[in-house]
Every structure is written in structure tokens, then in C-alpha cells.
Amino acid sequence: MNAPSLAATGLGANTVLVLLGCGIFGALAGAVGTFVIARRRSLIADVAGHAALPGVCLAFLAGEALHIGGRTPWLLLIGAACTALLAAWFVPWLTRRFAIGADGATAVSLALFFGLGAVLLSLVQSHESGSQGGLRRLLFGSAAATSSADVKTLAALAFVTLVALALLFKELSLLAFDEQHARTLGFPVRSLDLLLTLLLVATVVAGMQLAGIVLVVAMVITPAAAARFFRGSIARVTAIAACLGAASAVCGVLVSLEFEHLPTGPAMTLSAAGLFLVALLATTRGRAEAVQS
Amino acid sequence: MNGFLQEFIAIDLPALAAALLALIACGTLGNWLVLRKESMTGDAIAHAVLPGLVAGFLVTGSRSVTAMFAGASIAGVAAIMLAGWVRKRTRLEPGASLGVVFTAFFALGVALLESQGARQIDLDPDCVLFGSLETLFLVSVHDKPWYTTLPHELWTLFAAAVLAIGFSVLFMKELALLAFDRNHARQTGSAPRVLESLLLAVTSACVVASFEAVGTILVVALLACPALIASPHARSVRGQIAMSLVAGSALTVAGYAMAAFAPKIFGAPSALNAAGMIAVLLAIAVPASHMLRAMLRGA
Numbered sequence: 001m002n003a004p005s006l007a008a009t010g011l012g013a014n015t016v017l018v019l020l021g022c023g024i025f026g027a028l029a030g031a032v033g034t035f036v037i038a039r040r041r042s043l044i045a046d047v048a049g050h051a052a053l054p055g056v057c058l059a060f061l062a063g064e065a066l067h068i069g070g071r072t073p074w075l076l077l078i079g080a081a082c083t084a085l086l087a088a089w090f091v092p093w094l095t096r097r098f099a100i101g102a103d104g105a106t107a108v109s110l111a112l113f114f115g116l117g118a119v120l121l122s123l124v125q126s127h128e129s130g131s132q133g134g135l136r137r138l139l140f141g142s143a144a145a146t147s148s149a150d151v152k153t154l155a156a157l158a159f160v161t162l163v164a165l166a167l168l169f170k171e172l173s174l175l176a177f178d179e180q181h182a183r184t185l186g187f188p189v190r191s192l193d194l195l196l197t198l199l200l201v202a203t204v205v206a207g208m209q210l211a212g213i214v215l216v217v218a219m220v221i222t223p224a225a226a227a228r229f230f231r232g233s234i235a236r237v238t239a240i241a242a243c244l245g246a247a248s249a250v251c252g253v254l255v256s257l258e259f260e261h262l263p264t265g266p267a268m269t270l271s272a273a274g275l276f277l278v279a280l281l282a283t284t285r286g287r288a289e290a291v292q293s
Numbered sequence: 294m295n296g297f298l299q300e301f302i303a304i305d306l307p308a309l310a311a312a313l314l315a316l317i318a319c320g321t322l323g324n325w326l327v328l329r330k331e332s333m334t335g336d337a338i339a340h341a342v343l344p345g346l347v348a349g350f351l352v353t354g355s356r357s358v359t360a361m362f363a364g365a366s367i368a369g370v371a372a373i374m375l376a377g378w379v380r381k382r383t384r385l386e387p388g389a390s391l392g393v394v395f396t397a398f399f400a401l402g403v404a405l406l407e408s409q410g411a412r413q414i415d416l417d418p419d420c421v422l423f424g425s426l427e428t429l430f431l432v433s434v435h436d437k438p439w440y441t442t443l444p445h446e447l448w449t450l451f452a453a454a455v456l457a458i459g460f461s462v463l464f465m466k467e468l469a470l471l472a473f474d475r476n477h478a479r480q481t482g483s484a485p486r487v488l489e490s491l492l493l494a495v496t497s498a499c500v501v502a503s504f505e506a507v508g509t510i511l512v513v514a515l516l517a518c519p520a521l522i523a524s525p526h527a528r529s530v531r532g533q534i535a536m537s538l539v540a541g542s543a544l545t546v547a548g549y550a551m552a553a554f555a556p557k558i559f560g561a562p563s564a565l566n567a568a569g570m571i572a573v574l575l576a577i578a579v580p581a582s583h584m585l586r587a588m589l590r591g592a
Contacts, residue, residue, distance in 0.1 A: 101327075112576035115572030118423045221389055229383070
């Protein structure tokens with residue numbers, strides 16, 4: 001179960017499973033990220049990721065109170081999804097209802113949901129005395145500590161979300177890249193926005209244990225931003241984003257298995273940032289040469 | 294009762310003082326960020342200072358305040374400049390370019406912190422996020438005079454609060470012009486770019502000073518919420534700053550009291566996270582204050 005023994009077994013069955021699960025999650029995050037960025041929702045993704053924390057803690061406390069065990073996986077997932085969804089709704093509500101700018105609304109929501117998470121986590125920690133790690137591990141993610149049953153659940157969730165995204169690809173592309181056109185064609189823009197939010201929340205929840213609550217947003221934004229450097233159709237850019245996401249996730253897991261103290265989230269984030277930097281430098285050099293010749 | 298009072302002076306008073314000083318430092322500057330619609334810049338700085346803080350420690354090998362402070366300030370300013378450069382190069386939305394940069398900086402900081410070399414710093418990722426108001430301030434009140442046993446964070450925070458107030462008062466007119474009409478500021482020759490860089494540097498310094506004691510989450514809340522609580526009621530910038538500090542102080546004291554004393558009254562085993570509780574109260578007060586304004590206008 002713990003990191004060193006898993007790393008020692010090399011490419012054991014569980015490691016392959018974890019890598020596969022992370023790869024699917026990374027592909028999903030990259031693909032969803034393409035639409036999130038185009039719809040200018042990057043920082044809402046940040047809030048939604050952080051907002052999973054109070055949900056997880058509430059689910060833990062509810063599980064304890066109902067005597068079904070605090071760490072019931074499906075209960076934690078539902079709790080995280082509920083608060084993440086609430087936060088994604090709360091940010092635009094603040095800007096619509098009051099004279100608060102988007103930046104202020106984002107910061108206030110972050111303070112509210114993550115602050116609540118901090119308070120509830122301290123409450124949970126006074127309950128789960130003696131057990132090392134526990135929910136705290138969710139902050140920065142730990143692929144090595146994720147059981148194979150959990151990986152299967154998360155990979156299934158990520159895969160279903162990816163299929164849903166593929167089925168609704170045309171509608172989401174119109175919404176994200178040409179909202180006016182979508183309106184003229186009579187697309188239900190508000191429902192599609194809700195759908196994009198649901199896809200984002202599913203991504204956050206699926207990545208929570210692997211990439212961690214604090215940095216899961218990086219897996220949504222960074223590979224998708226890097227894919228923007230490549231030219232081509234929306235489908236091509238989305239596919240590239242998915243590939244970059246999968247590559248950063250797998251690379252991050254391998255690195256974090258190598259260094260046992262390094263949580264998975266920062267490792268994935270740094271891998272994605274590295275790919276972003278390479279793409280940025282490669283394309284700007286290519287363009288400079290094209291201009292010169 | 295005497296025991297309670299001693300415990301209060303030893304544990305709660307320093308923590309409360311730290312939270313209030315952080316409020317003065319970040320809350321004052323937050324007014325300029327909110328007026329310039331840059332609240333999330335504060336969030337980005339609060340995350341980006343971490344690798345500089347840890348690198349400052351690793352380079353000097355000691356918990357020297359100056360080295361960590363210098364490293365963190367450099368990291369904060371560098372992250373914002375890098376985000377601006379990425380945005381220009383890529384034409385990404387501002388949120389995305391900011392997000393790419395500050396998550397990478399923060400991840401680097403956590404990685405450095407978790408690696409073996411940095412284990413000696415008594416700063417773990419939990420403290421970085423949620424602050425250490427509860428644990429940092431165990432002062433021994435024995436034979437030494439009280440001011441020699443104060444934790445060094447309080448002095449740093451005091452300097453930051455003085456810096457924030459001094460900067461805002463000194464450049465009140467120029468900052469207000471910059472916030473409301475940047476073009477006019479440029480035409481009348483008040484060098485907006487210099488002032489903008491200065492604001493960024495001062496903000497970074499205050500974030501770094503607050504960061505260790507109250508954590509990223511409360512820094513973000515302090516930069517955005519007090520100003521947004523005051524903004525619907527204020528008639529002048531000066532009034533908004535004053536109002537934000539008064540309201541912010543009241544909520545900070547209330548939040549600390551709820552976290553530290555409420556669990557004891559209800560018989561819970563330990564105190565709750567104070568930084569988180571203050572952040573929640575500040576955040577709830579923002580829509581509440583806007584609703585109050587609407588009600589007053591209606592009446």
C-alpha cells in the first residue's frame with residue numbers, strides 16, 4: 001500500500017494499473033481544459049478544484065456519523081462533486097447578482113470554499129486520531145497510495161466523461177469558440193455551459209486522489225494551454241491537449257514513484273509545465289525562422 | 294481564571310496580533326488590487342512566493358529571515374512578470390497564463406519542501422496552505438521582558454503593515470489615478486509603469502511577510518475580501534481603505550474567537566483552523582455587505 005514497497009516492485013501489476021488510470025485522467029483533463037480555456041473559465045476551474053476539499057471533509061464526517069466508515073470512496077466522490085459544483089455556480093452568481101468583478105468573485109469564492117475546507121479538515125483530523133495521512137493526502141495527491149479498486153473507479157469515471165465529451169464535441173466547440181454563432185443556430189447555450197461545468201467537475205473529482213486538490217487545476221489548464229501553440233482544427237488541438245495531458249500525468253507518476261517524498265500532484269504539474277515551456281520555445285523559434293526566411 | 298489569562302496572553306494574543314497585522318498589510322494593499330481588478334494577481338503571488346522562500350533557505354542553509362524574504366520577493370515578482378510575458382506571447386486569456394505560471398511555481402515550492410534537503414525547515418505544506426497561527430506562537434513568559442520573547446514573525450508583520458500603510462498614504466493620489474484612469478495618469482506624466490512595479494513589489498513583500506503566519510488561503514482572503522466588503526458603502530478611496538480595515542479587524546477577531554473558543558464551549562477536543570475560519574467569515578461578509586447596501590438603498 002505505501003510508496004516505497006510499490007516503487008520497489010518495479011512495474012508491478014498495480015503500477016501498470018495506476019499508470020493507465022493516470023493516463024486516462026490526464027487525457028480527459030487536457031481535452032476538457034481546451035474548452036475551459038476557450039470559454040475563459042480557467043480560474044473557475046481553480047476554485048472548483050479547491051472546493052472539493054470541504055465536500056470530502058463533509059462526506060467523511062457524514063460517513064462517521066452514519067457508521068458506514070469515514071473513508072467510503074463513493075461518499076467522498078459525491079461530497080467532492082457537490083461542493084465543486086456549488087463553487088462553480090457560486091462564482092458567476094456573485095458577479096451577476098452584485099457589482100463584483102470576475103477577479104474579486106473568484107478570490108472570494110476561493111476564500112470561502114477552501115477556508116471552509118481548512119476548518120473542516122482540522123475537525124476531521126481531531127476525529128481520525130492515529131491514522132497517518134488520511135484525507136490530508138488528498139491535498140497534493142498520491143498515486144502510489146491509491147488502491148487498485150479506487151484506480152479502476154476513477155479510470156471508469158474519467159473514461160465515461162471522455163466519451164461524453166466526444167459525443168458532444170460539436171456543440172461544445174461552438175459554445176467555446178463561437179458563442180454568437182451557437183446562439184444564432186439556436187443552441188441552448190446555458191445548458192451547454194452547465195454541461196461543460198459538469199464535465200469540469202467530473203474531471204476534478206476523478207483527478208483528486210491522483211493529482212491532488214490543490215494542483216488538479218494545473219492538469220486542466222497547462223496541457224490545454226500548451227496545445228494552443230499547435231495550429232489546426234479544434235479537434236486536432238483537443239487531441240494534442242489530451243496527448244500532452246496523458247504524457248504529463250504518466251511522467252508525473254513515474255517521477256513521484258522514483259522520489260518517495262514527492263507527492264504526485266507537484267510532479268504532474270511540473271511535467272506539464274515543462275511540456276508547456278518546450279512547446280512555447282519550439283514554436284516561437286519556428287515562427288522567428290519562418291519570418292526571417 | 295489566572296491560568297486562562299496566562300494561556301490567552303501566551304497563545305492567543307500573539308496569534309491574534311499576527312492575524313491583525315496581516316490584515317492591515319494585505320487588506321490595505323488589497324484595496325488597490327480590487328480597484329484595478331487584479332485580485333487574482335494577489336492569489337498568484339501568494340502561491341508563487343513558495344519556491345523563493347524555500348530556495349532562500351536552501352542557499353543560506355539557515356532559517357535566516359532576510360534570505361527567505363529576498364528569495365520569496367524575487368519569486369513573486371518573477372512569476373507575475375513571467376505570466377505577463379506568456380500572455381503576450383500566447384494570447385491566452387489572462388486567467389490561463391496566470392494559472393500556468395503560478396501552479397508551476399507552487400508545485401516547484403512543494404517539491405523543494407518535500408525533498409530531503411528541506412526537511413529541516415519547520416514549514417510543512419499544511420502550514421503553507423492553512424497557516425500556523427496555532428502553533429508558531431508559544432511564547433514563554435518567564436523572567437525576560439515581553440518584547441524579547443516575541444516571535445520574529447510579529448516583527449516582520451509589523452514592518453509589512455507599516456510599509457503597506459506608508460506606501461498607500463504617500464502615493465494615495467497617484468495610486469487612485471492609476472486605478473481609475475490609467476491613460477490619464479500616463480498623459481499627465483506620473484509614470485504609471487514605475488508605480489505599477491512598485492505596487493507589485495510592495496504587495497509581494499507584504500504577502501511574503503504574512504504568508505508564513507497565516508497561510509495562502511488567508512492571504513488570498515485578506516487581499517480581496519476587506520476591500521470588497523467596503524466598496525459598496527465607500528464614497529472615497531480613503532474612506533474605503535479605512536472602512537475595509539475596520540470591518541476586516543472585527544471579522545478577524547470574530548473568526549479567531551470562533552475557531553479557538555467555540556469548540557471548547559461545545560466540548561470538542563481541539564481548536565479549529567483559525568486562518569480558515571477568518572477566511573470564511575470575510576468571504577461571507579462580502580455578499581452580505583452588498584445585500585445590506587441594496588436594502589439601505591431600497592429603504
